[in-house]
Amino acid sequence: MVILLGACLEFGILIYEYMENDTLDDHLFQKFDTPPLPWKLRFKMASEIAIGLLFLHQTKPEPIVHHDLKQANILLDKNYICKISDVGLARLVPPSVANKTTQKASYGRSWLCRGGYMQSTFKEVLDPKVRDWPVEDTLRLAMMALKCCEMRKRDRPDLHSVILPELIRLRDLAGDVDTYDFVPAKQEDMSNSSSVEEMENSR
16 A cells, blocks of 8 residues: 555645656556556556455455555556555445445446457457567456456455455466566656766766
């Protein structure tokens, strides 16, 4: 979880710890001309997000349901570790209600993936900028994600016993990920500017 440092009630602002690499959304859509995230890093991130969600769902005495989990609410630290934000906006949900809160699925996206799978064009759904996808394992992940979009809880896989073990398997499949090559362009520019300034001051 991202550490919540404070809040401004007057303007509705939350103040979090500084996260060097912005949001997952920024990187997936390369908003700062960053390199495409490799599949190994994506698999690792998926497992980290699932672990964070499980922590929230197992909160005692009542579970915390995020209600607004999306790429823009996943922040990345300097090592590309995922942290879930906007948890402060989530409300405590009684156990009797918690199972009904996630029924509004992203049906449009799931329909797109289902169409790609049914028409044997799954590769076309994948990010074309990543050329070395492990297609079979990625397809398994996609099919599990589609099950998560089912409207009825009994049709969705359990986070603890089904989803997380599979994501950990994929994380282990990816192995160690070197994030050195994925420094955002804006950070790189700032680093270069600082180096030039230091050199000029030392003269």
